[in-house]
Amino acid sequence: MPVTSVEKDLDALTMTVVADFPVPVHRLWDAYADPRQIEKFWGPPGWPATFTRHDLAVGGRSEYVMTGPQGERSGGYWEFLAVEPGRSFEVRDGFTTPDGAPDAELPSMRMVYDFEPTDTGSRLTTRTYFPSLGELEQLLSMGMEEGLTAAMGQVDAVVADLASFAADLPAAAQLLGDTQVRVSRVIRGPVQTVWDAHHEPALLRRWMLGPDGWSMPVCEVATSVGDSFRNEWERDGGGGRFGFTGELLESAPPRREVTTERMIGTEGPAAVNELTLTPVDGGTLLTLVVTYPDTETRDAVLATGMVDGMETSYARLEAEVLTPA
Structure with a gap:
């Protein structure tokens, strides 16, 4: 004791x-x-x-x-x-x-x-x-x-x-309730730099791409509460275009923001994303709590391999944006 x-x-x-x-x-x-x-x-x-x-x-x-x-x-x-x-x-x-x-x-x-x-x-x-x-x-x-x-x-x-909380672990998801999931990862960089990488279009286009072979031709960042954002991806060489849009609900740079998110071309309630950046030993703890309209939607999104795609992007963020040349 x-x-x-x-x-x-x-x-x-x-x-x-x-x-x-x-x-x-x-x-x-x-x-x-x-x-x-x-x-x-x-x-x-x-x-x-x-x-x-x-x-x-x-x-x-x-x-x-x-x-x-x-x-x-x-x-x-x-x-x-x-x-x-x-x-x-x-x-x-x-x-x-x-x-x-x-x-x-x-x-x-x-x-x-x-x-x-x-x-x-x-x-x-x-x-x-x-x-x-x-x-x-x-x-x-x-x-x-x-x-x-x-x-x-x-x-x-x-x-x-x-071992369970080491800075070199990949992104991992934890179910918080019937409709929520929390994705966590330590990003090896300071909070302000990680925040900037999430809010500067030129930087976002370098790392938020998921698997190799994709680009982000549309990257419109919401800068003030009430603004909308829009991100679209397509395969290198064209094809497979998809994207997400939403509204910035809360913002407290450089540590926290809340947005809605909906896949372009779909109907129904949007998900709500709450991003929190916290300084810890080894870098910045990135925590993303996503609240879905219902359990079925949450499980369907997770089944697409969402967390694996996020990990690929976060690894690229560290390697190509946060690591000095």
Whole structure:
């Protein structure tokens, strides 16, 4: 158990949990920055979490649901108030209703996570600030202390697992629910450069091509919320033309954007793509959460080999755009 102390100060309305880990600070930080990793320990044993959004930046937000052994669901959110990469972050932590909205009937709290090196690895100090004594007592009666310490007891196994989250792994997909899929990959380059490669037509035409033998004759980028984008591909020499179009719904350069996407010439509801870029050890963690109209559409798209095509493009991005000549 990595937790070394738990202190409650009823006068200051705080609870402080200290935990020590035998890994460098950057490894512990990445476990909290990467949604694939944090969801392996954030829920207490028997209540695994699924993060449908994890945007570790000032003004960013995380959204997650913990699922109990009998299918019970408990949702929560973080609003990031301050972030000092590799050293600390501060969030407003609260509960959500079944539809994902903040639950006004339950208290929210402010939590500060401080990461520091030690002689044997790293230390995480988590300090929770409660709005009132009554809300402190309410949350403790709900098992907050036990849940937090139990969750931290699962961190050791995650930070020791270097193979599952190595920077040289190919793109991989994870189903998040009935209609969502998350595609993740570490791109070996800085966040701004990866963002630019997704938003400059001349760069997009060099790497976002899928398998060899294709070109992108049409590349129209949406630059402001409400703008439309349009990308079209065709085989070298002509033929096989297809493309996608959509609207930019949200944009927070250089870390996050949300767009709709529909294949040109098709009808029906569009998919929604949420792209998040997060700095991690080894480069930039690219996370793409796609929400489809229904399960059948999601499964049909995945069956086309979408993720393999994305991996081919990401490998080309690293080799031909991000690697200095």
